[in-house]
Amino acid sequence: MTVEKGEQRTxxxxxxxxxxxVMAAVSAVDITAGPxxxxxxxxxxGPAFAGLVGGWRRTALVGLTAAVLCVGLGVHSGLFESRRGLTALLSVAGVTAAGVVxxxxxxxxxxxxxxxRSIAEVAQxxxxxxxxxxAGPLRIAVSYTSAVAEARIGGDLYEVVTSPAGVRIIVGDVQGKGLxxxxxxxxVLGAFREAAHDEPDLPAxxxxxxxALNRHLSGERFVTAVxxxxxxxxxATLLNFGHPSPLVVRPSGEVRYAAPPERALPLGLMDHRPDAPVPHEVPFAPGDQxxxxxxxxTEARDSAGWFYPLDERAVLLKDPDPEAALQAVREDVVDHAEGPLHDDAAMLLVRYRRGHRDPDRPGPGAGQYSGSPV
Structure with missing residues (x-):
């Protein structure tokens, strides 16, 4: 970050x-080459470049400097004895006025x-x-990068709620972009926050x-979610609505995707297939992620068109600090893409801390998370 700030200052x-x-170079060439x-x-x-990168006061100052140079060089070369000096001075005045505007x-x-941007940040x-x-033995970290840099917000979503049944999580991706x-x-988030605390299981x-989504959506729009x-x-129990399978990382170094028994349609398209997705369980023990x-x-491409190999880069998650681990993955994704991402990218990392006793895991009787970090 310090290097980036130094480059920006330079x-x-x-x-x-x-x-x-530019004005110094033009003056030197004009004196050397002759009138x-x-x-x-x-x-x-000079004022043309100033108008592109500076404020109007600075542009006016550069324009005044250019006019003084123009008069001085014109007198030195005897250009004001003809129309050439006046034409040059009018050019400087016109460009300065355009630059100020x-x-x-x-x-x-x-x-x-x-x-x-301020409004978008508040909305986000x-x-x-x-x-x-x-939350109990769990450590949680989130990383979110919007492809729309000016808005800093997009269609990816995530939420963590501590419910009577335990910690419930949603990570999803809305089809399309914009408002x-x-x-x-x-x-989706509003419905999940209510249902996660009230409903007895994930299918409900x-x-x-x-x-809730069907009441809102129209046409063939949909939301993938896990x-x-x-x-x-x-x-850990997972319920996947057509979303990329979470990555399981074991302390032994084993890395695999927690794929569902069968693919299901995204949220918003379930009317096209009455069979709801089937929940499946994944072993989740101390040290697991x-x-x-x-x-x-995963769809970030490099210059050769290769997708980002998330499972091969799971070694980046070894950092003891979960937020630093996600930051390392995020920076690696950007490096792989060799520039800004073309799609929103959200990651949520859940760790089961070693040495934490199972009875302390969040379970029945736990309160709902209020939304502020702990």
């Missing part, structure tokens, strides 16, 4: 000096964009609340989310 200094460097070549009007490149408009757009905090960092995807994500939770329940037994993610992670 770029800012270069851009700030660029108008003056017959006609380089003097190129002094207006462009700088004002750009600053207004930047202010509007800053307001949009409401929609994707911070998950608890711990409609955010609205659909809000419907999934059915309730499905009903639900999980980690109670006081030795297993469950990594939930969206397809923005």
């Amino acid at each position: 770029r800012s200094r270069v851009l700030a000096a660029l108008p003056y460097l 017959g070549v006609g380089f003097l009007p190129l002094v207006s490149l 462009a700088a004002v408009m750009r600053q207004r757009r930047e202010a509007e964009l800053a307001n949009v 905090r409401v929609l994707l609340r911070p998950v608890p960092r711990g 409609e995807a955010v609205e659909s994500a809000a419907v 939770v999934g059915a309730r989310v499905e009903r 639900l999980a329940e980690i109670g006081d037994g030795p297993n 469950l990594l939930f993610y969206t397809d923005g992670v």
